[in-house]
Amino acid sequence: MATDFSSIPILDYSLVSDPKRRPEFISQLQNALINVGFLYLANPPVAREDIEAVIQYAPKLFDIPQNAKEDIRMVKSPHFFGYSRFGAELTKGSVDQREQYDFGTPYESIWQPGDPEFLKLWGPAQWPDESLVPGFKQAFLRYLSQVEKLSHEFTALLAEALNLPSDGLTPFFDQGEGKGLQHRAKVVKYPVPEDDTSNQGVGPHFDGGFLTFVRRIQSTLERKLFTPLPLQLLQASPHRGLQVQNLAGDWIDAPPIPNTFVINIGKALETVTQGLAKATSHRVLSPEKGSTPRYSIPFFQNISQTVSIGDSVLKLSPEVLKLKEGRIEGNTDSVNFSEYAKLPSGQVTLIGRVKSHPDVAERHYPDLFKQYFPEGLPAQGFAY
Numbered sequence: 001m002a003t004d005f006s007s008i009p010i011l012d013y014s015l016v017s018d019p020k021r022r023p024e025f026i027s028q029l030q031n032a033l034i035n036v037g038f039l040y041l042a043n044p045p046v047a048r049e050d051i052e053a054v055i056q057y058a059p060k061l062f063d064i065p066q067n068a069k070e071d072i073r074m075v076k077s078p079h080f081f082g083y084s085r086f087g088a089e090l091t092k093g094s095v096d097q098r099e100q101y102d103f104g105t106p107y108e109s110i111w112q113p114g115d116p117e118f119l120k121l122w123g124p125a126q127w128p129d130e131s132l133v134p135g136f137k138q139a140f141l142r143y144l145s146q147v148e149k150l151s152h153e154f155t156a157l158l159a160e161a162l163n164l165p166s167d168g169l170t171p172f173f174d175q176g177e178g179k180g181l182q183h184r185a186k187v188v189k190y191p192v193p194e195d196d197t198s199n200q201g202v203g204p205h206f207d208g209g210f211l212t213f214v215r216r217i218q219s220t221l222e223r224k225l226f227t228p229l230p231l232q233l234l235q236a237s238p239h240r241g242l243q244v245q246n247l248a249g250d251w252i253d254a255p256p257i258p259n260t261f262v263i264n265i266g267k268a269l270e271t272v273t274q275g276l277a278k279a280t281s282h283r284v285l286s287p288e289k290g291s292t293p294r295y296s297i298p299f300f301q302n303i304s305q306t307v308s309i310g311d312s313v314l315k316l317s318p319e320v321l322k323l324k325e326g327r328i329e330g331n332t333d334s335v336n337f338s339e340y341a342k343l344p345s346g347q348v349t350l351i352g353r354v355k356s357h358p359d360v361a362e363r364h365y366p367d368l369f370k371q372y373f374p375e376g377l378p379a380q381g382f383a384y
């Protein structure tokens with residue numbers, strides 16, 4: 001069994017519905033989640049026309065007038081939804097050169113005075129003026145509901161790959177009292193930098209939660225390639241962008257591949273699996289001079305806010321835990337979301353949001369703001 005990786009595996013979702021080849025998929029998934037923490041999922045069960053629609057909308061969202069973007073800036077939302085201007089965030093001490101919108105699946109806030117503050121994190125998203133991007137909200141919600149469904153189907157496959165019953169991970173999706181979950185999704189633009197001082201699109205970090213599903217787009221290139229192609233050809237993008245850090249500390253390119261999602265493991269899943277499923281450090285480099293802006297659409301699958309991950313560690317079979325043994329000790333540049341071992345999942349997510357967006361925290365979570373920013377509002381947030 002390989003102990004380190006030099007490329008990201010590509011798994012074909014169509015194998016899942018083929019009884020003869022399904023075991024092959026589960027075994028590839030097991031390898032990806034233990035030894036890589038990242039994979040490409042080809043032929044995902046999301047309608048092509050809905051994917052195509054969100055790809056076409058992505059640049060348009062950033063072409064609306066700046067004042068229309070500011071109308072829905074994140075500071076107006078206690079749920080950390082809305083627009084973040086270019087350069088608003090720092091990761092590992094350097095500015096992330098990206099502009100983004102945070103959206104969410106539909107959700108009415110259940111928070112009431114006296115409830116834990118982290119319940120306030122979920123609530124309605126802010127959407128751009130319909131007349132400026134007609135049809136966007138509807139198309140995006142249609143897309144999100146399919147990715148949400150995929151995320152749950154995928155978690156059942158993950159359970160199988162961990163030798164658990166297929167519903168072995170469902171307790172993590174139970175918010176209690178029959179309440180549903182809210183998932184978060186972003187549309188992100190990484191422009192071509194104006195000078196040579198930095199190429200940090202986003203610095204090295206882990207994701208939280210269980211799984212992230214990202215549709216990555218190299219705009220003009222992808223529009224040309226957006227037809228079904230044999231898998232090996234799909235790797236043909238010359239652009240760099242997303243990079244994933246292997247256990248030796250080397251950065252491995254993960255170029256956009258049409259008709260795939262990139263799926264990666266978040267820190268909560270790593271924690272409940274005793275480190276067997278790997279949350280992998282990743283970063284994005286800005287597009288090179290002379291190329292075009294890069295867009296990506298990450299979907300962050302949330303888990304119940306009230307579950308305490310540290311108290312819910314899974315009992316995994318010795319055979320499956322043994323698969324970790326061949327792995328070399330990690331050497332990565334990321335350290336965020338280490339609080340999962342001791343705090344409720346919702347509180348860990350809230351802390352991450354407070355650090356990244358202190359202006360939102362100052363207005364809506366003043367106590368936490370003071371705790372993390374005793375010196376007052378910094379010019380930028382920091383992922384850690």
Ligand SMILES: O=C(O)CCC(=O)C(=O)O
Nearest residue numbers: 188214216242284296298
């Ligand atoms: O844009 C991407 O491809 C990755 C973004 C990312 O890693 C994040 O926002 O967590």
Ligand SMILES: [Fe+2]
Nearest residue numbers: 205206207282
């Ligand atoms: Fe990420």
